[in-house]
Amino acid sequence: MRLVQVTVPVGKLEAVRRALDDEEVDYALSDETSEREYAAIAYVPLPTNAVEPVLESLREAGIDESTYTVVLDAKAVVSRDFEALEERYAEEDTDRIARKELVAAAQDLVPSMRNYIVLTVVSAVIATAGLLLDSPAVVVGSMVIAPLIGPAMTTSVGTIVVDDEMFTRGVKLQVVGLLLSIASAAAFAWLGRTVHLVPPFTDVTTIPEVQERLAPDFFSLAVAIGAGVAGSLSLTAGVSAALVGVMIAVALIPPAATVGIGIAWGRPMVSVGSSVLVLVNLLSINLAALVVLRYSGYRPNRWFQLDEARGATIRRVGILAVTILVLSAFLGGVTYDSYRAATTEERIHEAVDGIIDDRKEARLLSIEVKHSSDIVFRRSETVVVMVGVESDNLPALANPIDAAIERATGHEIRTEVRYVQVASA
Numbered sequence: 001m002r003l004v005q006v007t008v009p010v011g012k013l014e015a016v017r018r019a020l021d022d023e024e025v026d027y028a029l030s031d032e033t034s035e036r037e038y039a040a041i042a043y044v045p046l047p048t049n050a051v052e053p054v055l056e057s058l059r060e061a062g063i064d065e066s067t068y069t070v071v072l073d074a075k076a077v078v079s080r081d082f083e084a085l086e087e088r089y090a091e092e093d094t095d096r097i098a099r100k101e102l103v104a105a106a107q108d109l110v111p112s113m114r115n116y117i118v119l120t121v122v123s124a125v126i127a128t129a130g131l132l133l134d135s136p137a138v139v140v141g142s143m144v145i146a147p148l149i150g151p152a153m154t155t156s157v158g159t160i161v162v163d164d165e166m167f168t169r170g171v172k173l174q175v176v177g178l179l180l181s182i183a184s185a186a187a188f189a190w191l192g193r194t195v196h197l198v199p200p201f202t203d204v205t206t207i208p209e210v211q212e213r214l215a216p217d218f219f220s221l222a223v224a225i226g227a228g229v230a231g232s233l234s235l236t237a238g239v240s241a242a243l244v245g246v247m248i249a250v251a252l253i254p255p256a257a258t259v260g261i262g263i264a265w266g267r268p269m270v271s272v273g274s275s276v277l278v279l280v281n282l283l284s285i286n287l288a289a290l291v292v293l294r295y296s297g298y299r300p301n302r303w304f305q306l307d308e309a310r311g312a313t314i315r316r317v318g319i320l321a322v323t324i325l326v327l328s329a330f331l332g333g334v335t336y337d338s339y340r341a342a343t344t345e346e347r348i349h350e351a352v353d354g355i356i357d358d359r360k361e362a363r364l365l366s367i368e369v370k371h372s373s374d375i376v377f378r379r380s381e382t383v384v385v386m387v388g389v390e391s392d393n394l395p396a397l398a399n400p401i402d403a404a405i406e407r408a409t410g411h412e413i414r415t416e417v418r419y420v421q422v423a424s425a
Helices: 013-022 048-060 080-088 099-108 113-133 136-145 149-160 164-194 218-236 242-265 268-295 303-356 398-409
Strands: 002-009 028-031 038-046 069-073 362-371 380-389 414-421
Touching (some): 002 048, 013 048, 038 048, 048 099, 099 149, 113 136, 113 242, 149 242, 149 303, 164 268, 218 268, 218 303, 303 362, 303 380
Parallel strands (some): 380 414
Antiparallel strands (some): 002 069, 028 038, 362 380
16 A cells, blocks of 8 residues: 655646546546645555546646655555555556656665675675585575665666666666675685685685576576566565565676686686576576566656667667577586586496496495586496395495496496495395
């Protein structure tokens, strides 16, 4: 529910009365006594989804941006007439806030430049520490303070309402935020490596939290698109975007920190893989938000801007979609590589099972497949087979297992068979 307060200019009072009467809404008028160019103040309680059509009627009655229109969040309205008004608008989208509220909500999500820079740097440093410590809890903590939802939503809203200044500011803040994140992460990681907070010969690609961001697949794309959709829906519903902001930070801050770690360690392939992930996520968030806002029915104030808004939206959606498609070639390669590795492991398991099943004196405990350290197009290099036996008389399984695995994979693989004595079943 909303309470709309409108200052009515001198000479527009009757036009405002007619507009509100035509909308069949309740309202109250009080005299404006500040001795300025206003005759009265109108107070109009409305359901959330009724604000936009009523404001449109008031604009046609002559209430433009030269006057004051304030939309307040009303906690409760006790009135039978208001209940009837809610029923009248019940068939419409009850969660959709007015265009002016949307613009204000997007702008409120962006902190001052000073705070934006400080929060971005701090979140990137914390994320870098969490990645190097292999601590998911610390990485999640970094996302909570990252202020990245505001610029993304501001960019999309600026496009929809044809506010070039708003759009430009959103783009600039997104670029600045990502560059700051990468630079901060690189500086902090380099410092940690230089003063031996991290062992000097550590292979960062073996740290699980870092490894997750090196070879992004199409699941990463789903995360980013979901974050963009959730961010724009939370904005249009006028609810808190804090939790959604964490989701957007999930898609951007840890990958950006991984880029910085790759720079600090002098590992170009680490930075390349995570850079693709950052770019795909950033573009996907903007694309999803833009499409959802457009689909929600938001338009510019002035009718002659409709074609401009439609054209700008189509152009930017096209640019984002094409760029994502190009970058998705990398994601596709990684996805295919993951599929190939999974099917190879499945064939290895089947081959080993076939050998062990024929030996009553042995029991298969586990199989571990170790791959090459390449970011993409990894090869299975070593297979470790744990076999349980009930006596000291060890069956000769190494050669048969090795031969079966090489037949299944089509290339030579180093095979280790380890025996563990187990109790009889």
